[in-house]
Amino acid sequence: MQRGTVSLGTVAAFVLYLSTLFEPVQQLSQLFNTLQSAGAALSKLYDLLDTPVEVNEHPGAVDLPRRGAIEVEHVSFAYGEGPPVLRDVSLFVAPGERLALVGPTGAGKSTLAKLVARLYDPTEGRAALGGVDLRRATLRSLRERIVVVPQEGFLFNGSIRDNVRIAKDGASDADVDDALRALGAYERFAVLPEGLDTEVAARGSRLSAGERQLVSLARAALADPDVLVLDEATSSLDPGTEVAIEEALERLMQGRTVVVIAHRLSTAERSDRVAVVTGGRLVELGTHDELVGAGGAYATLHAAWTGGLAA
Ligand SMILES: Nc1ncnc2c1ncn2[C@@H]1O[C@H](COP(=O)(O)OP(=O)(O)OP(=O)(O)O)[C@@H](O)[C@H]1O
Ligand SMILES: [Mg+2]
Incomplete structure (x- = not known):
């Protein structure tokens, strides 16, 4: 064979190799696209779960006791380098007590609720359950003892059953049924043609807003x-x-x-006590009747609610 020439076999091999090279390159670029959308989905998921990564378990962490009071002591909080969102808030919720948080939008109610569940740590002060500072608790006991039900429940692609089941590792079908029964919501889903196996679309379009809430409560x-x-x-x-x-x-x-951020009068009324949060401060705390009688911020809100002016 002469220098500078190639045999037909080499060309054939080259073309063959080229195609085997193309394929993985194409796959790589597809993988990259998949990764990118997975990344986007993941960041959306983090937004939804609102689970900050800065909370971690400290060495020597202890399990939270089974039953105990929630104590919030002189808590102040800012998101990152932002302005303070909560200022010197203190509260005590007895075991079995139901406390409603009310207040205008942006007041800091959800932030306070997140601190009670240790989705964030306070910038100052402490939040504790049963006398244990939440920062000293094992993350496992935290997530077992304290559960947050967000405003809009997040559903993923899968059956109704799958969507309830994620709340507990190893939960059986019967456990899921029991959870729905406990809420009086079992029949509502059981009567669907495919029952609890009914597929829920990602954005929950197959279920009504109320049914989505029921799944989230279940x-x-x-x-x-x-x-x-x-x-x-x-x-x-x-x-x-x-x-x-x-x-x-x-x-x-x-x-x-229970700590419930109440948007409805009936929820506030049926709570043992009501805390009013305004501008990051706890401005009123007492029973519904006491606060209505006191004629302050809650009384004003109550008047608006009963007048049907606000929700
Ligand atoms: N993740 C966040 N990062 C930065 N700032 C935040 C974040 N979440 C809330 N904030 C700000 O903190 C303040 C309190 O918000 P928060 O959600 O606690 O209010 P809220 O009382 O629950 O209001 P709403 O009734 O509208 O739910 C607001 O100014 C809000 O913009
Ligand atoms: Mg809120």
């Missing part, structure tokens, strides 16, 4: 925590569903220590 029932931190949903529902949600909420709160 997760909390399955997790069966001592402390429930509830951000009450604001979406308006048809009266029938509204009643079902109220019933489910009532049953879920039974026997637990």
Whole structure:
């Protein structure tokens, strides 16, 4: 063979190799796309879960006791380098007590609720359960004892059953059924043609807003925590569903220590005490009757609620 020439065999081999080279390159670029969208999905998931990564378990952490009071002592908080969002807030919630948080938008209610569940650590002061500073608690006991029900429950692609089951490792079908029964919501899903195996689309479009809330409440029932931190949903529902949600909420709160961000009068009224948060400060604390009688911020809010002016 002469220098500077190539045999047909070499060309054929080259073309063959080229195609085997192309394939992985193409696959790589596809993989990259997949990774990118997975990354985007992951960051959305973090947004939804609102789970900051800065909270971690300290060496020598202890399990939280099974039953105990929530203590918030002189807590101040700022997101990152931002302005203070909570300033010197102190509260005590007795075991089995139900405390409603009310206040204008941006007041810091959700932030306070997140600190009670240690989704964040306070910048100053401390939050404790049963005398144990949440920063000293094992993360496992934290997530077992304290469950947060967010305002808008997040559903993923899968059946209704799968969507409830994620609340507890190794939960059986019967456990899921029981959680729904405990809320009086089992029948509502069981009567669907595919029952609890009904697929839920990613954005929950196959279920009504109320049904999505029921799924999210059923997760909390399955997790069966001592402390429930509830951000009450604001979406308006048809009266029938509204009643079902109220019933489910009532049953879920039974026997637990509850901090509920109340957007409805009935929720505040049925709580043992009400805390009013405004501009990051706790400005009023007392029973519904006491605060209405005191004629302050809560009385004003109450008047607006009963006048049907605000929700
Ligand atoms: N993740 C965050 N990063 C930075 N700032 C935040 C974050 N979450 C809330 N904030 C800010 O903190 C303040 C209190 O917000 P928070 O969500 O606690 O109020 P809220 O009382 O729950 O209001 P709403 O009734 O509208 O739910 C607001 O100024 C808000 O913009
Ligand atoms: Mg909020």
